[in-house]
Structure formats: structure tokens, C-alpha cells
Amino acid sequence: MNVKENKSKSVDPQTERYERGWEQLKKIDGEAGERVIQSLQEVAPDLGRYVIEFAFGDIYSREGLSLQQRQLVTLSSLTTQGGCEPQLTVHLNAALNVGLSTREIVEAIMHCAPYTGFPRVLNAIQTAKRVFEERNLV
Structure with a gap:
């Protein structure tokens, strides 16, 4: 496998962090958590992403x-x-x-x-x- 192929198969750490956080959010908060994130979309979508990535992707996912x-x-x-x-x-x-x-x-x-x-x-x-x-x- 050449370097170009290897790069195309790598996982973006930000995407992985977001996906891990989203799964934790759904498991813990269910629909209420999803509603909180949706309520931020019009006014502060980055804040919703930070909640998902940091609070749930980093903190709640720790051992x-x-x-x-x-x-x-x-x-x-x-x-x-x-x-x-x-x-x-x-x-x-x-x-x-x-x-x-x-x-x-x-x-x-x-x-x-x-x-x-x-x-x-x-x-x-x-x-x-x-x-x-x-x-x-x-």
C-alpha cells in the first residue's frame, strides 16, 4: 500500500471524537440531549459541537x-x-x-x-x- 492509499484510509480524529461523543450523548441523555443540541443550531452551532466533542466525546468517554x-x-x-x-x-x-x-x-x-x-x-x-x-x- 502506498502512502496516498494509507492517508485515504486514516480516520479524522475530530470526526471520531464527534461520533464517539454523539453516541455517548444519545446513550446517556437520549432525546433530551438531542433536543439541547438542536436548540443550539440556529444561534450557536459550534457550542453544540463542543458539547458533543468535549463533554461527551472526551470526558464522558473516559475510563x-x-x-x-x-x-x-x-x-x-x-x-x-x-x-x-x-x-x-x-x-x-x-x-x-x-x-x-x-x-x-x-x-x-x-x-x-x-x-x-x-x-x-x-x-x-x-x-x-x-x-x-x-x-x-x-
Whole structure:
């Protein structure tokens, strides 16, 4: 095989990263994740690509933590930041999609209270309650 043939068979790392990220996004967030990316297409399509490539293609695809563990970290981070209820809603659904129970989710959010305070934890619990109700889990 000559060099020209070899180059034509190489995989573009950016394409591979995007495809890996897209598969992770669909597995974790399902239709909700796809809707988030679609909502960015008119105003900030590059941001959607960054979410797919970086967050899901690079970070969520790493070894070392299960998808459940990654969602617990994500829920905790969004809870402690506060003001992230739309993203928290997406990741609450993702946590359920990857097999976390409602009890595990509530415990993870409650665990944030001594570190971030009651107002943010109460907001996150109310967001979780809405997600659980939408999915007929309460």
C-alpha cells in the first residue's frame, strides 16, 4: 500500500471524537440531549459541537468512572452551582437513564446541603420532584 492509499484510509480524529461523543450523548441523555443540541443550531452551532466533542466525546468517554458515577458527580456539581435547573433537568433524566434510582438521586442532592446550603439543595430537590412526576416515579 502506498502512502496516498494509507492517508485515504486514516480516520479524522475530530470526526471520531464527534461520533464517539454523539453516541455517548444519545446513550446517556437520549432525546433530551438531542433536543439541547438542536436548540443550539440556529444561534450557536459550534457550542453544540463542543458539547458533543468535549463533554461527551472526551470526558464522558473516559475510563475510571461508570456512567452512574459520572451522573452523581454531575448532579452534585449542578446542585452546588445553583441556577442550573434546565441543565439539572436534563441530567436528572440522564441519571435515571443510566440506572440510578430516585433514592440515590435524592441522597446525592441532599448530601450537598452541608457544602452548598439549603436554598440550592431545595431548588434541586424541587427540580428532581418535577422530573420524577413527569416520569411517574412518585
